Amino acid sequence: MPIQSFNFEVTRVCNGRCVYCDIWKTPNQQNEISIYQIRKGLQPLRFLEKTRVIGLTGGEPALRKDIIELAMILKTVCPNAQFSMVSNGLATERILSVMTELRRVDKNVTISISIDGLEETDSLLRGDPTHFQKAWKTVHALRAKGFSVCIGSMVTPKNIDELERLSDECVAHGIKHILMVVNKSRHYYANHNNTELQALQQIDTVKLKKIIKKINQNYHHYYLPKYLRNPRQMFPCFSGFTSFFLNAVGNVYPCIHLDHCLGNITQQTLGEVWNSDYAQQIRYSIVKKYCHCYTPCETQGWLMANIFPKIIRGLAVKLGD
Ligand code: SF4
Numbered sequence: 644m645p646i647q648s649f650n651f652e653v654t655r656v657c658n659g660r661c662v663y664c665d666i667w668k669t670p671n672q673q674n675e676i677s678i679y680q681i682r683k684g685l686q687p688l689r690f691l692e693k694t695r696v697i698g699l700t701g702g703e704p705a706l707r708k709d710i711i712e713l714a715m716i717l718k719t720v721c722p723n724a725q726f727s728m729v730s731n732g733l734a735t736e737r738i739l740s741v742m743t744e745l746r747r748v749d750k751n752v753t754i755s756i757s758i759d760g761l762e763e764t765d766s767l768l769r770g771d772p773t774h775f776q777k778a779w780k781t782v783h784a785l786r787a788k789g790f791s792v793c794i795g796s797m798v799t800p801k802n803i804d805e806l807e808r809l810s811d812e813c814v815a816h817g818i819k820h821i822l823m824v825v826n827k828s829r830h831y832y833a834n835h836n837n838t839e840l841q842a843l844q845q846i847d848t849v850k851l852k853k854i855i856k857k858i859n860q861n862y863h864h865y866y867l868p869k870y871l872r873n874p875r876q877m878f879p880c881f882s883g884f885t886s887f888f889l890n891a892v893g894n895v896y897p898c899i900h901l902d903h904c905l906g907n908i909t910q911q912t913l914g915e916v917w918n919s920d921y922a923q924q925i926r927y928s929i930v931k932k933y934c935h936c937y938t939p940c941e942t943q944g945w946l947m948a949n950i951f952p953k954i955i956r957g958l959a960v961k962l963g964d
């Protein structure tokens with residue numbers, strides 16, 4: 644099966660201090676995979692020639708100094724891919740400059756800025772009293788330059804009552820609003836020992852369902868309350884089949900949640916990693932639904948890549964009831 648998308652953690656360096664994520668505590672900048680290693684590791688090229696989406700994530704991806712050179716390499720390997728960057732929105736000028744340069748590499752590049760509620764709550768969850776103002780400043784600056792921007796919010800008991808207002812604000816500015824829930828991930832968020840997580844995951848699903856119906860922004864949202872009531876793999880997942888997660892040191896995982904490293908592209912090629920017996924075993928476990936999660940970058944990936952979006956939208960409305 645051709646690879647349709649992948650998420651690439653371009654750096655673990657982060658200027659954010661979010662309470663539910665510990666990436667910023669483990670930056671590991673020295674071992675970041677180099678451009679040369681990426682070019683060499685993403686072989687054979689036929690593996691990636693049909694890739695449609697590359698998610699640039701971090702840390703704060705805009706803080707990687709050679710992100711533009713990196714994007715240029717990725718574009719030569721995946722000529723049909725669209726870049727989609729996730730940012731905390733803190734470093735307005737740097738983000739603007741990176742996005743402007745990225746647009747030269749991919750004219751359709753999009754960006755998601757994280758904002759977790761109204762000012763006080765956002766400051767609390769993002770661990771920074773300046774985040775709210777700076778992130779909105781970045782959103783407006785990007786919009787003024789004609790970029791496609793969306794806002795991503797982690798749903799928690801602390802901000803659930805503010806999501807409608809935040810969503811109204813997004814609508815007023817013509818911005819898409821994406822809801823997510825706090826997930827645990829040892830190899831990505833490094834938050835497996837985070838003592839705040841459990842309380843932040845206790846979401847009132849009845850309330851959330853009502854909010855989602857009012858917001859009505861994204862078919863991805865419709866399954867969320869159902870998943871939270873009974874966490875399981877609700878649909879066949881194709882992570883590890885048509886998508887993967889590449890971390891900042893070159894490790895390949897099926898996704899940002901499943902902590903099974905398939906190999907490292909500084910030591911093998913992607914083709915060797917992908918075709919290994921171990922990768923096959925992990926795929927078997929995914930097919931058997933031994934794992935589950937709910938995040939836009941994974942669920943939307945397989946929805947978009949594998950099932951006709953129109954059918955899914957119809958199903959979503961029914962199943963959400
Ligand atoms: S969630 Fe993102 S912005 Fe926040 S600390 Fe983690 S990597 Fe940084």
Ligand code: SF4
Nearest residue numbers: 880898900934936941
């Ligand atoms: S269900 Fe979730 S955790 Fe399991 S492979 Fe798919 S994306 Fe990863």
